Amino acid sequence: MTRSTARSEALFARAQRTIAGGVSSDARRMPGVPLFVDHAHGAELWDVDGNRYIDYVLGQGPNLLGHAAPEVQEAVTMQVTRGITYAAQHELEAEAAELICEMVPCAELVRFNSVGSEAVHAALRLARGHTGRAKVIKFEGNYHGWLDPVLYSVHPDPEAAGSPQALRAVPGSAGQTPHGSDELILLPHNDLDAVRSAFAAHGSEIAAVIVEPFLCNTGAIMPVPGFLEGLRELTTAHGSVLIFDEIISGFRVAPGGAQELLGVTPDLAAFGKAMAGGMQVSALAGSREVMNSITDGTVAHAGTFNSHPVAMAAAVAVLRTLHEQRESIYPPMIHRGEQLMAELRAAGQAAGVPLLVEGTGAVFQTYLTEADTVRNYRDFVATDRAGMARLHQRLFDRGVSIVPRGLWFLSTEHTDDLLAETLEAVAAALPGLQEEENG
Known part of the structure; x- marks a missing residue:
């Protein structure tokens, strides 16, 4: 045609x-x-x-x-008349955070960013700062944003990436530093035995496991029975942080995201996309224990456009609608x-x-x-x-x-x-x- x-x-x-x-x-x-x-x-x-x-x-x-969506149009239009950005606090961000804490199982404290890559980057920095460790387990085929530390083996050439038993981290772009993947442990998705082996070898060095609980950047792949539960058990046993990348699944597959749908609660989760009806908002949410490393200033987190008033107006409108209806x-x-x-x-x-x-x-x-x-x-x-x-x-x-x-x-x-x-x-x-x- x-x-x-x-x-x-x-x-x-x-x-x-x-x-x-x-x-x-x-x-x-x-x-x-x-x-x-x-x-x-x-x-x-x-x-x-x-x-x-x-x-x-x-x-x-x-x-x-x-x-x-009419809810988003009305909220954004109203906020634009009150100001575009303040570089100061405002009520909308508190309201959005309260809604997230009501909806999301892992959410006790929240920080906002503009895009998903920022929220994931914040989660990894926080996990490393909180644990004092450097290594992160990442799964082949999972996409966690376009920033250098995680842009490895998203959709690599299988020959360059090695066998599933001995995966090699393949950079996603020219310009990434030669040793940027040194602290990544790359494993096959949905393979809990491989995760057990990694913890047996490096457990005291692993700051976090990051995973798309419902993998939507490589097909639409549900976790095999016991996979997420096993990650929860292993990270808890070894004092590591479990991070769910819910940039796609959050607020889409259920009001509380994939963690609600699948019944496994991480320590931290990154959200974006469906939470603001098309406006540029992302969020890092997690347990009070881990998030307190931001609260007390141990881990730095900043951004001129974090909690942007117009975007937060959209987020409040969407989250309230999804929560109440x-x-x-x-x-x-x-x-x-x-x-x-x-x-x-x-x-x-x-x-x-x-x-x-x-x-x-x-x-x-x-x-x-x-x-x-x-x-x-x-x-x-x-x-x-x-x-x-x-x-x-x-x-x-x-x-x-x-x-x-x-x-x-x-x-x-x-x-x-x-x-x-x-x-x-x-x-x-x-x-x-x-x-x-x-x-």
Whole structure:
């Protein structure tokens, strides 16, 4: 199918003259011309050429209540009239922190940042400062932001990364320091035996274990039974800090995040995305014992735009809505998502395409694979990622926008009619998908 792209092409040419690569985040690079949005509302967006899309990207996850949610519009508009930024305290940040402490199991104290990478960086510094140790266990395929200390082995070349029994840390970018990974212990995701071995060898040196409890940056991978529970037991036994990176899962999969959904409470957790309806807010939350190392000034944490009043107004509006209306928000949204997942499986079967669909109704992944599950990065690499890229393009051409690697986010605004329209596009996109590869 052919979309009009003349205006997008002109804007891309213009952007390339003054913006490196024509985009301001590598995540926005696309084959050909990137998406230039004109406006968005609910679960739909329109590009500058007038093409309409049912949106399952939702700003990479933040728009749980849909684009331009009325609650967010009202809160942001009201705060802008009162001032943009103060470099001082204000009531909204206290209200947001109180809501997080009511909603999130691990939250006794909170600090705010602007983006997820900052919150994760703060968590790691805090864990090291609190324990007086340096080493951190990180899992292959987990993404914890683009900053140097953790940008290792997110989606590495398996040959460069070594075998699962002896993983090598692969930097994600040129320009990272040669020894930046010296204090990282890199392990396979969902492998508790590997974690036990690491603690047996280095237990007194390990400051923290950091993990995406629901791994959404490499597929949509749930923890195998006992994995998170085992991490909790091992970190407690060895005096290490357990950190959950809930930048994606927080407030999306449940009001209290993956830790509520899965029943395991970490010492620290990083949040972002879904907590502010698209505004730039992240949070570090954790136990009073660990967070007190910030309270007493042992560990430094600062930022001009931390607790930005306009962003915090959005956060309060969204968090209050999710907290007070949880029963009318989460069950219906998750039910529709699960219904869509089931229909996608059926569409794949009808088209003779091996389409695996895993995750939750709030966020899930489609894979092209004959495997019956995906448990870690190596399983993810074994799927047909080139075929998924083709499926993404076919859906995009038919007015359905998903994250290119196959991730789908749901919002409260994805109606039954939009799901039906989506499935029509999927049914049209699947036939011949694998023949295209062979051709």
